[in-house]
Amino acid sequence: MRAFLILLRRELALAWGNGGGPLLALAFYACVVTLLPLAAGRAPERLASLAPGIAWLALALAALLSLERLFERDFEDGALDLLALGPAPLEAVAVAKCLAHWLAAGAPLAFAALIAALALGASPHIIPLLIPCALAGGLAFSFLGGLGASLALGSKRGGLLVAVIVLPLYVPPVIFGAGALDALAGGLPWTGGLYLLLAYSAAAVALGPIAMAAACRNALD
């Protein structure tokens, strides 16, 4: 546990101190949220109905942007060797890296989603659900993105490969999260979507690190 906390602290410091990765993700999020309404039409009613979907789509894309080099930088500079030989198993290393990504980028993006949804004219009464949905969805995005980043280790066009691997896995949380928000906005039962989103995120957190560790071992071998 001590080693896990040491690594988590380092990963957080790297995320915030290394060229502003989370800030870049937030800037990208703002760009996507600004651009999509220009393509979808400017009628307020239309934007209000699209707001939850736009917020979720931008969240997924912004999370993906900062995940590309989650393991690649460590692989290139030899730090992954050090981590693999350390006291914590690679599964714990993967959890620490994804958790740090979520804390550094996923959580700020969740609050950005709140602002974006309001700015697009979403109904204020979905706000209490938007934050937990975005946080849970962001957790799934971080762990699934980590899986893609680990599978793409050592490949020449890793960024593209990560997107191809990860985007299909992002479909369920987008459907469940945006569906729950839509249902709440329409006065329909919304708990089913939230529960499915939480279940999917829990599965990603539980199973993702095992696959990530295996992919890292394969890349190091």
Add this chain to the structure above:
Amino acid sequence: MLRTIRIKDLSLVRGERRLFSGLDLEISAGQAVALTGRNGAGKTSLLRAVAGLLRPAHGDIGFEGEAGPLEAEVARSDALHLVGHHDGLKSTRSAWEELRFQSLWTGGSEASARVAATWLDLDRLLDLEIRRLVGRPASPRGSGPAAGQPPVAVAAGRADGPAGRRPSRGLRRPDGRTPGRRWHGAGRRARPLPVPYRVVEIGG
């Protein structure tokens, strides 16, 4: 404590290529060994296999302690440290942040990292970012063997110091004295000790 690394009939394969096969090698505590061989012969891969990062295609890598065979995981975590071609340091972090992390990650403490930095006379450099340090000589004190002289390895560190797991730990001179005892004082006054080494050719 690890006493012997015993490699028997080891074969390593990378992709479709067999690097070497049938390697037998025994290294005892206190010995320094230089692996030589052409590019791609498998020197680095052998070290990675000993460290557990690479699975051998064939053969065994065994570890023995004072009381008999050791579990590979125990031996690797307690007594081995791999310094590869890449240092694993983050260029935007300070030397102190990286030294502290390396110490904590390998089971040491912040105090031991501070002591090690003082002994190696690195205090003045600790606030610098790693990228400002890269490219400078790793040690201003070490030097290669002069022409006609027997090869030597430099044990960079005190073997009996509190900084813990370093490659130099356990190195012994032929007369049985530990190199650390030859070090006097700390900082600028400390000097590395030349240690005779054995040459092993890989893939020859």
